[in-house]
Amino acid sequence: MRRSRAQTTIDFAIGAGVFLLAVAFVVAFIPGMLDPYEGIQRETVTADRVATQLSTDLLGDPNEPYTLDTDCTVAFFGDTSPTTCRFTGSDLTERISVGDTQSVDVMLVADLDDDDAATTLCWDTDSESLVEEGAAVCDVDELLVEQTSDPPTDTGSVVVAHRIVSLANTDVTLLVRMW
Known part of the structure; x- marks a missing residue:
């Protein structure tokens, strides 16, 4: 009784060819998919x-993360540095400890009037409450926005991190954009 093998040279060549094509695909396309990052x-x-750092330490108490202190938050965006707050520095890059070569934009946004559009917020010092940008009581100096430079027009190069925080008993979104 003689046994014969069913494998031939052609079967081996086809299997090896498929394997080499799969390896070539991985080597050629995987690095290209990672390039944008x-x-x-x-x-x-x-x-x-x-x-x-802003939502858990600098703008509030580390024992109550994601709850921002109103006075410290208004001071942070108003370019003043009260002694009771946890941040120091004269400009945004010093306050958040980033280099001068990085551009950054920090803002607070929310939808206070339920129109399904989050808007940049202002702090109304007269009523001591949050209002949306564009409201009659919103002064340019009271905007809760701090930036080092204007963002680029190419939005693909902008990185955004956000945190949901509480400010003056209102849920707002803290946005940090870098480019």
Whole structure:
């Protein structure tokens, strides 16, 4: 009784060819899929760190994370530095500890009038409450926005980190954009 093998040279060549094509596909296309993330990796990590730092430490009490202190938050966006707050520095890059080469934009947004559109917020010092940008009582100096430069027109190069926080008993979104 003689046994014969069913494998031939052609079967082996086809199997090896399919394997080599699969390896070539992985080597050719996987690095290209990761390329868009290589240039913005530093900004992604930094934006996430800054958003967490602001929402859990600098603008409030670390024992109550994601609850912002009203006085410290208004002072942060108003370019003043009260002694009771946890941040120091004369400009935004010093306050959040980023280099001068990175551009950053920090803002608070919310939908206060339930029109399904989040808007930049202002702090009305007369009524001591949050109002949306564009309201009659919203002064440009009271906008809760701080930025180092204007964002680029190419939105693909902007990295955004956000945290849902509480300010003056209102849920708002803290946005940190870096480019």
